Amino acid sequence: MSSARTTALHRTARGVAAGAALLLLAGCGGSDDKAAALDEAQVASVLPDQDAMPGWKRSEKAATSPMNDLMRSNLCANKGNKGCEESLFMGTVSFRNEKEKAGARFWMIAYKDEKAAEAAYDTLWKNTSRTTGPKKADLGQVGAERDARLGTQYGAGLSVTGQIRVGTAVLWLGSDALSEEAPDQELTEDLAALFSERAQQAQNGDKPSATL
Missing domain, CATH: 1.20.5 (Single alpha-helices involved in coiled-coils or other helix-helix interfaces)
Structure with a gap:
């Protein structure tokens, strides 16, 4: 075959x-489903690990941090760091799959409550959409709010950059094609569902167990 x-x-x-x-x-x-504030350990648990990404290898180690001036300037890159109000923690991790010629990037901000995350969402997407491609993309039915764009990222490859709100957290994912082809749509939706489900599981008080 x-x-x-x-x-x-x-x-x-x-x-x-x-x-x-x-x-x-x-x-x-x-x-x-609940909308509970996440602590740093829970943020770390939301980030997909090796078990959650079978066939993939980490290209960047998982990292978490309390929100500080440096994190705010990076994740809320605008005057006054708008969108980071009442943010608590951030996390990030990246993977590659050479067989599928694909990359996956995950990053997130955890907020004090759902109201703060909801208030930040539009400002954050405005920031994100400035650095992504012009074409609208689809993440599937995930989260309470979602947006995505397709464009050229990291050399000649195409990438879908998506933003999702799940309760008290705002999530981002990058579904990268390590070639001139567009990222696989089903894979992009699977990555979005994986990250969203893990965020919801953590807010429900459970240990995230969703896998790709």
Whole structure:
């Protein structure tokens, strides 16, 4: 069986599994989801680890930090660092998959409460969209709010940069194609669902267990 055919079968199976998982979650009552402030250890647990990303290798170690002046200037790069009000912690990690010719970047800000995260969302997306591509992209049905753009990133490759709000946290992901092709749409949606679900699990008081 060809490598392309094998990849297609894997993607089909992944799509079926993802759809089944969404139906299961819908039947289990998403109304029980909570919006709780996350501490630094919980932020670290939300970041996907090696077990959550089978077949991928870390290209950047996971890192977390309390929000400070340096973090605010990087993540809320505007006059007055707007969008970082009442932010508590940040986290980031990156992966590569040479076989799939893909990269995945995850970063997030945890806020004092849902109101603060909701108030920050539009300002943060305004900042993010200035440095991404011009074409609107799709992350699937994830989070309470979501936006994404497709454009050239990191050399000649194309990348989808997405922003998602889940309760008290604002998440970002980069789905990067390590070639001149566009990032795989199903993979992009899977990465968004993975990160969002882990953030929700942590806010529900559970240990994040979602995997790709």
